[in-house]
Amino acid sequence: MIKKIAYGESFENFYDNNYIYIDKTKEIFSLINYERTFFSRPRRFGKSTVLDTIATLFEYGVEPYFKDTWIYDKWTEKTYPVLRLNFLEFSNNNFEKFCKDFYDTLNLFIEDNNFDFKIGYGEPYQCLKILFARLRSIKQKVVILIDEYDCQLTANINNPELYNKYQESIRDFYAEIKGKKVIKFLGITGVTRLKDVSIFSVGSDINDVSYYSDLATLVGFTRDEIKNITLII
Secondary structure: OOOEOOOOOOOHHHHHOOEOOOOOHHHHHHHHHOOEEEEEOOOOOOHHHHHHHHHHHHHHOOOOOOOOOOOOOOOOOOOOOEEEEEHHHOOOOOHHHHHHHHHHHHHHHHHHOOOOOOOOOOOHHHHHHHHHHHHHHOOOOEEEEEEOOOHHHHHOOOOHHHHHHHHHHHHHHHHHHOOOOOEEEEEEEEOOOOHHHOHHHHOOOOEEOOOOHHHOOOOOOOHHHHHHHHHHO
16 A cells, blocks of 8 residues: 655644654654754754654653654653644734734643643743743643744844844743753754844753754655655555
8 A cells, every 4th residue: 555645744644644754753862862952944844743743752652653663662751741832823023913822822732731820911931931930830841842933033034123022032032941940841943043033042051953963864854765765655
C-alpha cells in the first residue's frame, strides 16, 4: 500500500492517517536536551511540525504516536501541559488586538488544562507573570512552544512606530520568561534571528541552536532520506 504525503502541521496526522513520516525524533531528542532553544529556518520548512511533535511527546508520551520511531524506547519524561503560542495567529497590525489575542490564548490554555485559577488582562509579559505565579503555587511545570516569534516584527519593518511597540513588548515578554523554573522546556522558532529585538540578551538563557551540527537535519529532508522513503513506498 502506497502511503500518502502529509499536509498541515499536526504530528498526530502521520499516525492517524498512515502518512509518510521521515523520522526526526533523534534530532528532536537532542533539541529537547538543550532545554531552552531557538532555531530559525525559512517558512514552509517544517518548523511548526517539529514544535507539534514536541508538544505531542510532552502531552501524551510515546504511546501511541511514536511507535517505530527512534525515540520510542528512549523517552522517559512524564506528561506536561503544553502552552502553544503561534504568533502567526496574533494580530500584526493592531497592538491592542495583539495583546487581546495573547490573553485569550492563555485563558484557553488554562481552561483546557482545568486549572483552578484565572489571570487578569494586560500585556503579554503581565499575563505571563500572573500565570507563572499561579503555576508555582500549585507546583506545576509546563512546556512552552513559540512559533514564528518574529511575525509581528517582520510585518512592521517599514512602520517604525508599530515596530517599536511590538519590539518593546517582545523584549519584556522574554525578560519575564528568563529563569522561570516552572518551564520544563522552551522551544522557539522564527524566520529571522533579529538580534536587535534583544531576545538573546534579555533572554540570555535561551540557546540559539540554528547552526548546531547535531540539529542540521532537524527540518527539511536529506538526499538519503528521500531515497529511503522512495524505496519504502
